[in-house]
Amino acid sequence: MRSDVAQPAAIVLAGGLALLGGALAFEHLGGLVPCEMCIWQRQAIAAALVLATLALVLTSRAVAALAAVAMLGNAAIAGFHAGVEQKWWEGITRCATTPSGGSTADIIGAILATPLVRCDAIPWSLFGISMAGWNFIIASIIGALALWRLKA
Secondary structure (H helix, E strand, O other): OOHHHHHHHHHHHHHHHHHHHHHHHHHHOOOOOOOHHHHHHHHHHHHHHHHHHHHHHHOOHHHHHHHHHHHHHHHHHHHHHHHHHOOOOOOOOOOOOOOOOOOHHHHHHHHHHOOOOOOOOOOOEEOOEEHHHHHHHHHHHHHHHHHHHHHO
């Protein structure tokens, strides 16, 4: 395997798995329900993971670069989310989930059972930095490091 592809792809793969694993641990072990922007971040990480895996399989520098860019896309979403949490700018205004199907009573029951998770609230922080803020910092480092290794 070409190291000029393997190393950057492995950086995105390992970093993305750590970020996603951390998010899932906070959700399933810590009980922190994700908001809609948290889900967007997870989707960007998943795209980066798929692209990094493809880069390893295809030994493609272009796909490895796309994986790094997808990780930077996650960082951008996380940065936006962190700004919403800090009230630096307005966030999204729609509901995160909309139940469908079943009777009216089933839909109302599903709505009432769904936890309200606001994107502008900070459910957890460390050293004054929220989860979205940490995601921004870590994903930026992962994406930049992978691109830097591609350049080398």
